[in-house]
Amino acid sequence: MRLLAPTNHPDEVEMLVGSGAHELYCGVVPGQWTDRHSLAAPINRRGSGPGNMQTLGELRDLVDTAHRLGALVHLALNAATYNEAQVPFLCGLAAEAADEIGIDALIVADVGLLSALMGFRPGLRVHVSSLAAVHNSQAVRFFRDLGASRVILPRQTRVDEAVAMARAVPDVELEVFILNDGCIYEEGHCSTVHSAGPICLTDWGYSFRPVGAAGELSAADLDVMADNARAYGEWIGCHVGQADAVTPTGVPSGPCGLCAIPALHRGGVHSLKVIGREAPAYKKLRSVQQVRAVMDGVSDGKSAQECRALAQAIRGTPELCRSGFGCYYPEVVRMTGTTT
Amino acid sequence: MTNGFSEVRSAAPDRDIQEVAVYLSRITDLPFREATRWKGLVATLSGADARCPDGRDRRIDPDLHALLFPHDAAPRPVRVYFGNEFCELRIPNRREFEASCAAVHEAGLPLTFVTPPVTDEGLGFLVDRLRHLQSSSPGSEVVVNDWGVLRLVRAEFRSLTPVLGRLMSKLLRDPRVTPRCGDPGMSPGALNSLRTCSLDIASYRSVLASCGVDRVELDNVYQGIDLDFRAMGLRPSIYVPHGYVTTGRICLPANAHLPRHRKFGTAAEACPLPCLRVEIGLTDRRALADGGVHQYVQRGNTVFYRQSEPLVSQGVTWAARQGARLVFQPEIPF
Numbered sequence: 001m002r003l004l005a006p007t008n009h010p011d012e013v014e015m016l017v018g019s020g021a022h023e024l025y026c027g028v029v030p031g032q033w034t035d036r037h038s039l040a041a042p043i044n045r046r047g048s049g050p051g052n053m054q055t056l057g058e059l060r061d062l063v064d065t066a067h068r069l070g071a072l073v074h075l076a077l078n079a080a081t082y083n084e085a086q087v088p089f090l091c092g093l094a095a096e097a098a099d100e101i102g103i104d105a106l107i108v109a110d111v112g113l114l115s116a117l118m119g120f121r122p123g124l125r126v127h128v129s130s131l132a133a134v135h136n137s138q139a140v141r142f143f144r145d146l147g148a149s150r151v152i153l154p155r156q157t158r159v160d161e162a163v164a165m166a167r168a169v170p171d172v173e174l175e176v177f178i179l180n181d182g183c184i185y186e187e188g189h190c191s192t193v194h195s196a197g198p199i200c201l202t203d204w205g206y207s208f209r210p211v212g213a214a215g216e217l218s219a220a221d222l223d224v225m226a227d228n229a230r231a232y233g234e235w236i237g238c239h240v241g242q243a244d245a246v247t248p249t250g251v252p253s254g255p256c257g258l259c260a261i262p263a264l265h266r267g268g269v270h271s272l273k274v275i276g277r278e279a280p281a282y283k284k285l286r287s288v289q290q291v292r293a294v295m296d297g298v299s300d301g302k303s304a305q306e307c308r309a310l311a312q313a314i315r316g317t318p319e320l321c322r323s324g325f326g327c328y329y330p331e332v333v334r335m336t337g338t339t340t
Numbered sequence: 341m342t343n344g345f346s347e348v349r350s351a352a353p354d355r356d357i358q359e360v361a362v363y364l365s366r367i368t369d370l371p372f373r374e375a376t377r378w379k380g381l382v383a384t385l386s387g388a389d390a391r392c393p394d395g396r397d398r399r400i401d402p403d404l405h406a407l408l409f410p411h412d413a414a415p416r417p418v419r420v421y422f423g424n425e426f427c428e429l430r431i432p433n434r435r436e437f438e439a440s441c442a443a444v445h446e447a448g449l450p451l452t453f454v455t456p457p458v459t460d461e462g463l464g465f466l467v468d469r470l471r472h473l474q475s476s477s478p479g480s481e482v483v484v485n486d487w488g489v490l491r492l493v494r495a496e497f498r499s500l501t502p503v504l505g506r507l508m509s510k511l512l513r514d515p516r517v518t519p520r521c522g523d524p525g526m527s528p529g530a531l532n533s534l535r536t537c538s539l540d541i542a543s544y545r546s547v548l549a550s551c552g553v554d555r556v557e558l559d560n561v562y563q564g565i566d567l568d569f570r571a572m573g574l575r576p577s578i579y580v581p582h583g584y585v586t587t588g589r590i591c592l593p594a595n596a597h598l599p600r601h602r603k604f605g606t607a608a609e610a611c612p613l614p615c616l617r618v619e620i621g622l623t624d625r626r627a628l629a630d631g632g633v634h635q636y637v638q639r640g641n642t643v644f645y646r647q648s649e650p651l652v653s654q655g656v657t658w659a660a661r662q663g664a665r666l667v668f669q670p671e672i673p674f
Binding site: 037038040041080081082083084087110111112113115116119132133134135136137138139140141142143145146156157158161164165168183184185186189190191192193195196199202203204205206207208209210211217224225227228229231232235322323324325327330331334 | 457458459460462463485486487488489490491492507510511512513514516517527529530532533534536537538540541542543544545546547559584585586587588589590592593595596597600601602603604605606607616617618619620621622623624625626639643671
């Protein structure tokens with residue numbers, strides 16, 4: 001099992017690889033792209049913000065350092081959608097990144113770009129982004145048929161579902177989310193933009209109305225729904241908007257899947273993804289260290305229960321771990337209980 | 341092929357919609373099962389006998405009716421959609437599905453079965469329904485909102501016609517932003533980016549063609565759609581008057597009955613289907629203070645925007661000019 005870490009600068013590579021990352025992913029927004037296309041047309045999921053590097057020179061430095069240290073580098077070209085005028089530039093960038101800079105894989109969400117890349121430069125290694133919303137084995141096969149080598153499963157995939165897909169389509173690597181940013185909705189089916197603020201962090205006022213033959217909602221019904229909405233707000237708070245927070249043990253807050261690592265490993269999942277290209281270097285470092293510690297526990301032969309205890313000790317948030325509100329895979333904790 | 345706001349707002353459709361489909365989430369509980377009523381469905385919905393056995397009044401708002409059908413008071417719908425685009429737990433069970441297929445068949449109308457994104461478990465449900473659909477109504481359309489479902493239909497149900505669902509066309513549908521896309525300060529390049537999507541890419545269309553897809557479903561979006569479907573060899577459908585904003589597997593109302601320690605996971609909890617009973621109004625309190633768009637509606641796991649009158653008019657105009665199918669949703673499709 002591999003550990004994939006985010007980065008946005010060559011200077012972070014030694015730190016991340018030295019702490020246990022096997023693979024890195026990054027993005028770049030070359031000046032030619034911003035010259036030709038509006039800011040409304042992001043080159044990848046992180047748009048023009050600090051998650052991306054600005055020059056191919058930086059990308060080259062990053063790749064050279066990673067390769068010297070034995071790590072692979074993946075380049076994100078995973079905007080949810082493109083148009084025809086953008087495809088030639090993207091194909092050219094992909095070819096240059098692969099042939100001259102040495103990128104090991106491209107991360108792509110759009111079926112049109114994936115197909116164009118395979119036609120333009122056969123043999124490119126492509127990983128399908130979580131934005132493609134692959135939730136079943138047939139969808140994994142769909143992207144395999146288009147030439148993809150790996151599929152990154154969406155956040156809201158259960159462990160048993162990931163394992164079933166890994167077993168059903170063993171010739172495609174599967175990658176899953178393991179730490180940091182959450183999404184309340186399905187990222188690949190969310191039609192909003194974060195530039196207006198994440199819609200899930202909107203200050204919503206809720207009102208509940210009956211539909212169909214329901215008749216009036218009782219006061220008890222309304223109380224239950226209002227309580228549920230309040231809990232939903234707490235859950236959202238645990239999944240998004242945790243950018244700068246840390247737990248009592250000093251590790252970054254945000255969604256966590258550490259307890260699921262033994263089951264994911266046993267089930268044949270290939271790679272664990274830490275989120276946050278734009279995050280401070282410290283957050284990336286501590287994130288990689290957490291994941292690697294539990295992965296090492298698995299390698300050392302620790303039981304699933306021991307690994308969960310290790311993970312929850314690292315986090316230092318027993319109440320949150322018990323609630324499952326901070327979990328990518330709450331079913332793991334809820335089925336087995338916590339050990340701390 | 342532009343679809344600018346000033347152009348749309350000032351112009352009534354200069355021709356009628358060529359093809360109207362009606363999208364019903366459930367069929368078996370509706371009053372117009374008999375074939376005779378199907379033939380004038382929209383007229384029925386406009387008339388006094390649109391009241392359902394459950395007491396619901398399904399008449400179309402007269403203003404909406406006038407917007408949709410300015411030149412023809414009662415066009416005959418040519419197709420019925422049913423199913424759910426958003427939640428695999430709302431895939432009709434076998435009995436409901438077979439009864440619905442039979443009702444539409446009796447009405448003499450073609451059928452479009454709408455399907456959601458699915459897990460492997462949901463795929464299993466769909467295989468069973470698609471087997472029935474293929475044997476009872478070969479040639480029916482299947483709206484796919486999942487690449488895996490598209491592969492399944494193409495591989496195993498070749499007498500069914502796959503249609504690319506609206507979750508698959510990645511147009512921006514953020515009502516916080518898109519109503520302002522017509523503002524004078526918006527650059528042409530930015531506006532163009534927001535009015536197109538991957539359907540514009542030749543290689544994307546090649547993939548669709550290889551899967552037997554030549555129809556694509558679209559939401560009626562504030563910024564307009566700037567794609568030449570005739571030139572692209574695709575047939576569009578446009579949905580009114582409800583657009584979807586976002587969706588996901590974590591369903592707010594479905595968790596209401598669960599104890600806190602089991603809330604907000606994707607575990608296979610038995611769902612009491614509150615989406616059939618409760619609609620949630622979402623008010624953006626900050627936007628309300630700013631005077632922006634602030635009203636949304638959530639049914640089940642999905643947030644919708646109710647299209648404004650100018651937006652419906654824009655969509656109708658666009659559909660008439662493009663020869664697009666107008667998919668009319670009398671209710672939020674849940």
